[in-house]
Amino acid sequence: MIRILTVLFLFLVALPARAGVAIEEFTSPGGIHVWLVEEPSIPFIALELRFQGGASLDAPGKRGAVNLMVGLLEEGSGDLDAREFAKATENLAAQFGYDVSDDVVSVSARFLSENRDQAVDLLRKSLVEPAFTDKAIERVRGQVMSVIRSNETDPDKIAGRTFKKMAFGDHPYGSPLIGTPDSVAALTREDIVAAHKATMAKDRMFVSVVGDITAEDLGPMLDGLLGDLPDTGAPIPPKVTPVLGGGTEVVDFDTPQSVAVFGQPGMDRDDDDFFAAYLLNTILGGGGFESRLMEEVREKRGLTYGVYSYLVPKDLAALYMGSVASANDRIGEAVRVIKEEWARMAESGVTPEELEKAKALLTGAYPLRFDGNGAIAQIMVGMQVQGLPIDYIDTRNDKVNAVTLEEINRVARELLRPDALTFVIVGKPRGV
Incomplete structure (x- = not known):
C-alpha cells in the first residue's frame, strides 16, 4: 500500500508548472x-x-x-x-x-x-x-x-x-x-x-x-x-460538412428544466484564423464569468446557472457549439438572448478592452497546464495529433498575443452565422 x-504521489507532483x-x-x-x-x-x-x-x-x-x-x-x-x-x-x-x-x-x-x-x-x-x-x-x-x-x-x-x-x-x-x-x-x-x-x-x-x-x-x-501491431488500419472516413440551417428542434421530455444545445459550422484547427477564433470564443462564451453570454444570460437576467460556447474542430468536420439550461418557462428568453449576442458580435465585433482581457486570460493560464509528467505527455501527443509544430509550446502565447483587433473582428464577421445557429431543446419549453 x-x-x-x-x-x-509521484504521478501528481512530478514536475512544477512550466511552459518551457x-x-x-x-x-x-x-x-x-x-x-x-x-x-x-x-x-x-x-x-x-x-x-x-x-x-x-x-x-x-x-x-x-x-x-x-x-x-x-x-x-x-x-x-x-x-x-x-x-x-x-x-x-x-x-x-x-x-x-x-x-x-x-x-x-x-x-x-x-x-x-x-x-x-x-x-x-x-x-x-x-x-x-x-x-x-x-x-x-x-x-x-x-x-x-x-x-x-x-x-x-x-x-x-x-x-x-x-x-x-x-x-x-x-x-x-x-x-x-x-x-x-x-x-x-x-x-x-x-x-x-x-x-x-x-x-x-x-x-x-x-x-x-x-x-x-x-x-x-x-x-x-x-x-512493433507487433498491424502496419495499417482501416481507411479514415471522408470529411463531412455539417448541415445546420438554423431554427429550433424541440424534443419533448418531462422535466422542470429544459436543456439546450446550439451550434453552427465551425473552423478547422489548422485554419490561419484559428487563434483569432479562439480568442473570439473566449469573449463570447468560453471565458467563464467574463464572457458576454454569461453576463447577458446569467448575470443580467438570471436565466441560468451557466451558459457556454466552445469550438469543436474534429478531424473530419468543425462545429461551433454551446449549451445552456433553464426553467421551462424561461428557456425561450435564454435562447433569444443567445441569438441576439451571436448576431451582435457578428455585426459589431469585440472591443479593444475585451481582446486584451481575453489575451491575458489565455496566456496566463497556459503555463498552469504543465503541472506534471502526465499532463505534459498528454499535451505533446495532442500536438502531434493536431499536426502542430514541435515548438508550439514556446510560440503559442506569441500567436495569441499577435492577434489584432482588426483580425478578430474580421473573423467575427466571417465565422459567426446567426442564420445557421441551430438549437435543440429537450424538455417542455414555453415561449420558444
Whole structure:
C-alpha cells in the first residue's frame, strides 16, 4: 500500500508548472516516431499513445464496436484473465487508461522506472494480445447497455445525440459512438477483433513520453511494445460538412428544466484564423464569468446557472457549439438572448478592452497546464495529433498575443452565422 501511495504521489507532483519544455523528436530503430521529454529527477515514466480514426472507424452496421473493443483491452490479455491483469497492474503500482472518442483511441500509462520492463510487457499484452473472451465480452457489453439505457433518460445526452444526428446524418459523427441497444447486442467477437485491427495500427499512431528514460532506452522499449501491431488500419472516413440551417428542434421530455444545445459550422484547427477564433470564443462564451453570454444570460437576467460556447474542430468536420439550461418557462428568453449576442458580435465585433482581457486570460493560464509528467505527455501527443509544430509550446502565447483587433473582428464577421445557429431543446419549453 505504501508503494502504491508513493507512485500516486509521484504521478501528481512530478514536475512544477512550466511552459518551457525541451522536446526531443526521433524515430526508434523499428520506425516508431516519438516525442520525448527526459526528466530523470523523479523515477517514473508517463507514456501517451493515440491512434487516429477512433470510433469513426466502426464498420457499417457495427456501431459501438470500437467502443466495446476499447473497454475490453484491460479485461484480460495473453495468459491473464481480467482479475489477474488487474492484480498484476496493482502489484507493479502502474496505471493504464484506455479511452475512445470520435477521432482517436487513447492509451495512457504511468509506471515507476524500476518496474519499466514488467509494466511495458503487461501493457503490450493488453494492446497486442487482448484475449476478448466470451465472458469478458458479455460483462462489458452489459456495462455498455447500462450506459445506453441511462443516456436515454438524460436530457443532456438526448440533446447532444439529436444535434449530432441533425448535423451529420449517416456519417459516423451522426450517431453516438457507444452504439445503440440493437447494434451493441448484435456485436460478435469477430466484430471486436476486426475493430481492433482497424483502429490500433502503426500507420495512425502518435507517441509521447515524459520521464526518467533516455532516447537510447526508449527506442527499443517502444519497438518491443508496439512493433507487433498491424502496419495499417482501416481507411479514415471522408470529411463531412455539417448541415445546420438554423431554427429550433424541440424534443419533448418531462422535466422542470429544459436543456439546450446550439451550434453552427465551425473552423478547422489548422485554419490561419484559428487563434483569432479562439480568442473570439473566449469573449463570447468560453471565458467563464467574463464572457458576454454569461453576463447577458446569467448575470443580467438570471436565466441560468451557466451558459457556454466552445469550438469543436474534429478531424473530419468543425462545429461551433454551446449549451445552456433553464426553467421551462424561461428557456425561450435564454435562447433569444443567445441569438441576439451571436448576431451582435457578428455585426459589431469585440472591443479593444475585451481582446486584451481575453489575451491575458489565455496566456496566463497556459503555463498552469504543465503541472506534471502526465499532463505534459498528454499535451505533446495532442500536438502531434493536431499536426502542430514541435515548438508550439514556446510560440503559442506569441500567436495569441499577435492577434489584432482588426483580425478578430474580421473573423467575427466571417465565422459567426446567426442564420445557421441551430438549437435543440429537450424538455417542455414555453415561449420558444
